[in-house]
Amino acid sequence: MKELINWLPPELASLPRYVVALAIGLLMGLERERNPAAKAGLRTLALTALLGVLAAHLATTLGELWLIAVGLFLVGAMMIAAYLHAAQQESDPGTTTVAALMLCYGLGVMVWHDEIQLAVMLGIVATMLLYFKPELRGWSQRMSRHDLLSVLQFAVLALIILPLVPNRNYGPYGALNPYQIWWMVVLIAGVGLAGYAALRLVGQERGAVMLGLLGGLVSSTATTLAFSRHARTNRDMMPIAVIVIVLANLVVEVRLGVLAAVLAPGVLPQLLPVLVGGLAIGGLGAIYGVRLLRPQGEMPALAMANPTELRTALGFGLMYAIVLLAAAWLSDWLGTRGLYAVALVSGLTDVDAITLSSLRLYDLDKLPVAVVVNVVTLATLANLAFKSLLTLVIGGWQMARHAVAGMGAIGLGLVVAWAIMRGFSA
Incomplete structure (x- = not known):
């Protein structure tokens, strides 16, 4: 923008700002023009955006900033009067169009003050919100009180608490950073909420493959527990349960x-081949299982707990901090053997905590990449062994022998890829 202004004569130096504001107004106006009930369309919003730039221009030049507020008041009052004068019995009182016009005016003011990129982004977002009204209304109507509570709790975790947490290292070895700990809580809660939302939107009728993928995103442990119970109570569900568990x-x-x-891109070159090995061999096992078991029947309802429940999130944060401190202490006291012991124990119930802790220690230059890869591999193997035991105890032998074979294929892939990587690095 500055380069373009330099090419223009001095009397036209402000022209590019007016052009950008006009483009924003036309974009928003195109959407409003399609709405028969709207009292403002293409021309009105374009002129309003130009008015915003003009008001900011005059206010800056004359040193009278109150002109901007007066212009905003006049735009809102004009549209409110237009809707009152029409006196149409419509379900839409026009508040959305009034808000869009006032926003368009404000975006014009922003353009004058060189907030051009932000103004354009906000204009595009506003147009999308106006255009996708039916979809947004449908989503909101399908949301239950439980779903809305999950979203609100995640907003509290991410947008209220996180900015207030101090970003400093505390405790022994400087391993405890409150901001980093809470950021991990937000990250895990966000991943869980995204999977939960996808599960709600897609529905259960899409089959075992989709439910396994989404269930694994929400919680592989919860998915393993739920479908092990389904397999025990309904033997016809055994093939579906096995496939869902392996995919999760x-x-x-x-x-x-x-x-x-x-969190730690420097770890990927050595960690990614190990994970891909588990995916490759485990995926082949899952494909073989689908062909062998040929699942049929209706999907049962999978009851998931609130993925952003505060108690669960705080419990994870506490566990993450304890594992982080224990890992740093044992690594300093016993070397890598102590950290591996932590990985085996904590990995029985949760892979994320020890993984995130190890990645954090790597960022602090307290762990080499090879040790992080070993820790993640051990924790994942321990977690697979624990869930294999769950399928045996809860689902019974008939179901467990297939599920354990699938999870064993994942573990085999991890071990083989890890051994190959070790051979290359030796």
Whole structure:
């Protein structure tokens, strides 16, 4: 924008700002023009955006900033008067159009003050909100009180508490950073909420494959428990339960790879081949299981707990902090053997905590990449062994022998890929 202004004569230096504001107004106006009930369309919103730039221009030039507020008041009053004068018996009172016009005016003011990129982004987002009204209304009507509570709790975790948490290292070895600990809580809660929302939107009727993938994103342990119970109570559900459980545990490898890519990209070159090995051999086992078991029948309802429940989130944060401190202490006291012991024990019930702790220690230059890969591999193997035991105890031998074979294929892939990587690094 600055380069373009430099090419223009001085008397036209402000023209590009007016052009950008006009484009924003036309974009928003195109959507409003399609709505017969709206009292503002293409021309009105375009002119309103130009008015915003003009008001900011005059206010800056004359040193009278109150002109901006007066312009905003006049735009709102004009549209309210237009809707009152029409006196139409319509379900839409026009508040959305009034808000869109006032926003368009404000975006014009932002353009004058060189907030051009932000103004354009907000204009596009506003147009999308206006255009997708039916879809947004349908989603809101399908949301239960439980779903809305999950969203609100996640908003509290991410947007209220997280900015207030101090971003400093505390405790022995400087291993405890409250901001990082809470960020992990937000990250895990967000992943769980995304999977839960996808599960709610897609529905159960899409079959075992989709439910396994989404169930693994929400919680592979919860999915394993739920479908082990389904297999015990209804033997006809055994083939579906096995496939859902194996696929859910395959998703864990993808989730660990995403976490490593976000938090410690330097670990990926050595960790990714191990995870891909588990996915490859485990995926072949899952395909063989689908062909062998040929699942049929209706999907049972999978009852998932609130993925962003505060008690669960706080419990994970506490567990993460304890594992982080224990890992740093044992690593300093016993070397890598102590950290491996923590990985085996904590991995029995949860892979995320020890994985995130190890990635954090890597960022603090307290762990080499090879040790992080070993820790993640051991924790994942321990977790697979624990869930295999769950399927045996809860689902019974007939179901467990197939599920254990599938999870064993994942574990085999991890071990083979890990051994190959060790051979290359030796």
